[in-house]
Amino acid sequence: MRRLERKSLFLALSVALTLTGLLLYVTQQQARQDKPVIPVVIAVEKIPARSVIQAKQIEETLVPEKYALTGHAAQASQVVGQVARETLFPGEQILTGRLVQGSDGLAAIIPNGYRAISVKVEPVAAVGGLVKRGDFIDILVFTGPPLVPSPSAKTIFENVEILETGPGKTPEEITVITLCMKPKDAETLFLYNKTGELRLALRAPGDTGPILLPVRSAEPAL
Missing domain, CATH: 3.90.1210.10 (Antifreeze-like/N-acetylneuraminic acid synthase C-terminal domain)
Structure with missing residues (x-):
């Protein structure tokens, strides 16, 4: 008799819990429908x-x-x-x-105090066309006679952001790079672009540290 009562009680509790869960589900669904x-x-x-x-x-x-x-x-x-x-x-x-x-x-994304300056580059100078908007680069310049006594190369700018690239139907055909620079740096870059040969060195993501390199000059042949 007691066993039967226990079974009945267990069954009643199971039914009650099921109905409670069902009621909660229906209430939640109704609430979702009420709140678009x-x-x-x-x-x-x-x-x-x-x-x-x-x-x-x-x-x-x-x-x-x-x-x-x-x-x-x-x-x-x-x-x-x-x-x-x-x-x-x-x-x-x-x-x-x-x-x-x-x-x-571009004007909308240039930070205050900076300028967008475009320079014409050969595809090989643009890291074979691998650079793209948002990348950061170092800029190297090569100069030689008659402007200077002997050929030399040096890094003139570091960690410069590329604002845009183009034109070119493919990445390998990039001919213009638009950079984000301080006005004084833009002047210097323009001068070097006219008097020397530029190369871009692509930085790895997150690599923002400065580099300290001396000017490299070609040793005269013996």
Whole structure:
């Protein structure tokens, strides 16, 4: 008899728990229906200012309509390939106003106190066309007679950001590099571009340290 009562009690508790779970599920679904959600695009990792946004750095998600920020991007296609006007942090909604649109041009991403200067380079000088927007480079110059007594080479600028490359149908055909520099440095680069031969040295990501190298001169042949 007691065994039967225990079974009945256990069965009643099981039914009660099942009904409670079902009721909770229905309530949650009803709450979701009562609160419309809309798609937004968020950053999933830190996106540095003035960098090109990649698909792996963002994702689409749904949020309650009241939590969607004004001007948010709703689709990844609105964000991928655009340039971040300022640093974007993980979890934050990406607003279209914080992206550099095509009509904004380079002026929108040049920091205060800097200038965009373009120099013409041969494909081999542009690291065989491997450089791209957002890369950082060192700039070397070669000079020789009659401007100087003997041929020499030296690094004249370090850790310079590339704002844009082109034109060229393929990377190997890059003929112009646009750089972000201080006005005084831009003047110096222009002078060296006219009087010497430039080479670009591509830096590894995260390598921002200075280098200390002497001027290299060609030794006279014996």
